[in-house]
Amino acid sequence: MPAQNSYLRWVSEIATLTQPSELVWCDGSDAEWNALASMMVEQGSLIRLNEAKRPNSFLARSHPSDVARVEDRTYICSERAEDAGPTNNWANPSEMRRTLDEKFSGSMRGRVMYVVPFAMGPVDSPQARFGIEITDSPFVVLNMHLMNRVTRDVLSRIDDGADWVPAVHSVGSPLIDSSGATLADTSWPCNDEKYIVHFPETREIWSFGSGYGGNALLGKKCMSLRIGSVLGRDEGWLAEHMLLMKLTSPAGKNYHVAAAFPSACGKTNLAMLRPTLPGWKVATIGDDIAWISKGPNGRLRAINPEAGFFGVAPGTSLKTNAAAIETMRANTIFTNVALTEDGDVWWEGLTNVPPANLTDWRGEAWNAASATPAAHPNSRFTVSLAQCPTIDPDWNSPQGVELDAILFGGRRATNVPLVVESRDWNHGVFMGATISSEQTAAAEGEVGALRRDPFAMLPFCGYNMGDYWQHWLAIGASTAPELLPRVFQVNWFRKGQDGKFLWPGFGENTRVLEWIVARLEGEVASVDSAIGGLPMISEFNVAGLGLSPEVMGQLFDVDLDRWLDEAELTEEYFARFGDHLPAEMSAQLDGLRMRLGRGERAA
Ligand code: SAT
Ligand code: MN
Numbered sequence: 202m203p204a205q206n207s208y209l210r211w212v213s214e215i216a217t218l219t220q221p222s223e224l225v226w227c228d229g230s231d232a233e234w235n236a237l238a239s240m241m242v243e244q245g246s247l248i249r250l251n252e253a254k255r256p257n258s259f260l261a262r263s264h265p266s267d268v269a270r271v272e273d274r275t276y277i278c279s280e281r282a283e284d285a286g287p288t289n290n291w292a293n294p295s296e297m298r299r300t301l302d303e304k305f306s307g308s309m310r311g312r313v314m315y316v317v318p319f320a321m322g323p324v325d326s327p328q329a330r331f332g333i334e335i336t337d338s339p340f341v342v343l344n345m346h347l348m349n350r351v352t353r354d355v356l357s358r359i360d361d362g363a364d365w366v367p368a369v370h371s372v373g374s375p376l377i378d379s380s381g382a383t384l385a386d387t388s389w390p391c392n393d394e395k396y397i398v399h400f401p402e403t404r405e406i407w408s409f410g411s412g413y414g415g416n417a418l419l420g421k422k423c424m425s426l427r428i429g430s431v432l433g434r435d436e437g438w439l440a441e442h443m444l445l446m447k448l449t450s451p452a453g454k455n456y457h458v459a460a461a462f463p464s465a466c467g468k469t470n471l472a473m474l475r476p477t478l479p480g481w482k483v484a485t486i487g488d489d490i491a492w493i494s495k496g497p498n499g500r501l502r503a504i505n506p507e508a509g510f511f512g513v514a515p516g517t518s519l520k521t522n523a524a525a526i527e528t529m530r531a532n533t534i535f536t537n538v539a540l541t542e543d544g545d546v547w548w549e550g551l552t553n554v555p556p557a558n559l560t561d562w563r564g565e566a567w568n569a570a571s572a573t574p575a576a577h578p579n580s581r582f583t584v585s586l587a588q589c590p591t592i593d594p595d596w597n598s599p600q601g602v603e604l605d606a607i608l609f610g611g612r613r614a615t616n617v618p619l620v621v622e623s624r625d626w627n628h629g630v631f632m633g634a635t636i637s638s639e640q641t642a643a644a645e646g647e648v649g650a651l652r653r654d655p656f657a658m659l660p661f662c663g664y665n666m667g668d669y670w671q672h673w674l675a676i677g678a679s680t681a682p683e684l685l686p687r688v689f690q691v692n693w694f695r696k697g698q699d700g701k702f703l704w705p706g707f708g709e710n711t712r713v714l715e716w717i718v719a720r721l722e723g724e725v726a727s728v729d730s731a732i733g734g735l736p737m738i739s740e741f742n743v744a745g746l747g748l749s750p751e752v753m754g755q756l757f758d759v760d761l762d763r764w765l766d767e768a769e770l771t772e773e774y775f776a777r778f779g780d781h782l783p784a785e786m787s788a789q790l791d792g793l794r795m796r797l798g799r800g801e802r803a804a
Contacts, residue, residue, distance in 0.1 A: 208333055208359060211367055212316055215335050219371060220307045221314035227342055229319075229351030237339045246340065246388040247534075251544030256531040260546060261340060262564055263413055263537055264389040269579050270415040270422070270464075272660045275397040277427065279664070284401070286665030287777045288655075297398055304373065304396060304409045311376025311383070312337040317345055318355035319420055321429075321492075321506035326599035328492050328504045330432065331355045332366040334419050338390075341370060341417050344534060347583050348509040349420045366428055368406035368419035399423060401431040401663050414511055414536075414581060425490045425506045427663035434664060434672050438494035442657040444472040445487040445505050447593045447602065448714055451480025456718055459491045459503055459686070460608035461657040463638040467693070467706075469512040473524035473591050476711035478742070483711075484593035485524070486602065487586070488512065493604065495676075499684045504601035507586070514538050514580045516550040521707055524591045525582075534583040537562040539575035548576030604686040606717055610693070611638035611654060616763055617692040619704055619756045620713045622720060622727055622734035626677035629688025631789035632733070634670050635771050636690070653774055667781030674785055689717055690733070695756060703756050705746065712742050730759050731796035761797050768794050 241247040248260040277285035278294040285291035322329035373392030392410035415422040429440030443459040472488040487505025496502040540560040561567035623629035633656040719725040727734030
């Protein structure tokens with residue numbers, strides 16, 4: 202939405218539609234944070250944690266029905282259905298506008314309407330984009346303070362002609378009904394009916410009925426990925442569901458790595474990796490989203506458009522991710538974790554033994570014998586990136602960082618080796634297009650079922666996934682091959698016959714990064730296999746891990762028959778994209794089958 206001051210008109214239109222009792226322009230200041238947090242504590246919708254143990258930190262308990270993104274209520278309303286593609290829920294834009302008009306009409310009655318100007322990326326970055334979120338949830342405003350750069354500077358930029366994305370959010374729970382009667386408030390207002398709606402052509406976002414994370418913090422998945430991917434397509438850049446890190450080798454050389462994994466597959470852990478190999482260092486830049494564009498020298502540069510972490514709490518501990526634990530020492534909002542007797546937080550995996558007298562995420566007394574978990578499996582912490590002990594000093598750099606490698610990963614018990622290098626960029630795009638993963642708790646659905654998750658973007662691509670693959674191919678075609686980052690597929694989750702993970706993961710993933718760096722430096726050869734370049738087992742550093750030759754064999758095994766079966770499934774999957782499937786993707790699949798048929802497996 203361009204045009205000077207157009208936001209004033211838009212704000213007043215939304216106020217006319219939603220009829221709030223009051224309108225507040227937010228500025229992202231500490232005073233604003235303190236006032237909103239105190240107000241929510243007084244109202245009983247936030248619990249202030251023990252000031253000595255967890256200063257300036259709060260616990261929110263959501264409505265039990267509002268605990269995750271709602272993908273089946275998420276819509277892409279492009280003019281033509283085929284522009285949303287077979288992987289998105291398309292809805293007719295004019296019909297959806299009528300529905301939204303009805304839903305939002307009077308939806309903020311009795312509530313305060315907050316206008317939150319925000320930047321994705323450092324305000325001065327050429328890669329930054331601006332948005333304004335209107336919301337009737339003070340909880341959303343508090344979270345946005347941590348996740349985004351909330352500042353009135355954005356309004357001056359818009360006044361100066363910068364584009365911006367209008368984003369409207371309502372929990373859909375007015376405090377005054379249409380007859381004027383007052384309704385009781387609850388500690389987590391929301392609506393049974395939810396709509397998370399994107400209009401890619403006009404770059405608008407409308408979200409109704411949920412107060413939870415990715416449904417309500419509209420700078421995150423809605424703007425940075427769904428609308429961002431459309432902006433990227435039109436402007437020649439990439440909006441990706443990727444963590445971003447700087448890796449420093451013992452030789453003191455820096456490498457920047459972006460890695461795509463589906464939600465709740467350990468992106469935060471990898472972004473804050475504590476290397477187990479001496480001399481290696483990891484600095485964190487982002488754990489969820491990367492915006493990648495071509496720099497003046499032709500290399501791809503990335504920024505993290507976000508300013509905070511919205512991480513999964515369960516499983517996070519001093520052992521699995523000490524940096525995350527240190528990051529959330531203060532100034533943190535927790536959602537749906539358990540509360541300890543002394544006003545601190547707990548979740549499954551934080552300690553081996555749960556403290557006595559916990560209160561679970563629903564607010565009920567809990568002990569180790571309870572049948573349900575104390576913290577919801579998708580409970581979260583929201584905290585500023587600046588508090589991360591491993592934060593890269595360049596995380597705020599307007600220029601971003603030059604990418605050396607891109608990793609694609611899923612959660613695969615079978616088939617996919619620990620690491621495999623793509624043959625070239627186009628083969629890397631094929632790898633990205635074909636990754637799949639087991640369903641996690643971050644989205645609703647049956648946990649454990651295998652789902653295709655191309656580029657980890659399945660729920661986040663704002664246009665036809667086939668066109669998105671074409672866009673990736675075009676970025677490669679317009680860049681000299683030696684300037685492009687190298688592409689790898691990784692899988693920490695392969696299991697043996699006994700159903701146990703073969704690979705220790707976490708800090709030991711440094712060994713995979715070490716091999717990747719050795720490949721970038723041309724220090725090791727790879728073994729050509731049907732699915733790409735594998736490490737020579739003798740050159741892959743597993744010193745001290747005590748992994749048997751059988752386990753190593755299983756970690757890197759390429760079972761030709763199983764891969765041929767998988768190729769069949771890929772063909773079926775690709776067929777869904779019809780004319781939108783790039784010819785290059787079919788050619789890549791043919792190439793894979795040919796190599797499998799020739800019996801190419803690693804020596
Ligand atoms: O989309 S959320 O922000 O709620 C978290 C995720 O799924 O990555
Ligand atoms: Mn994510």
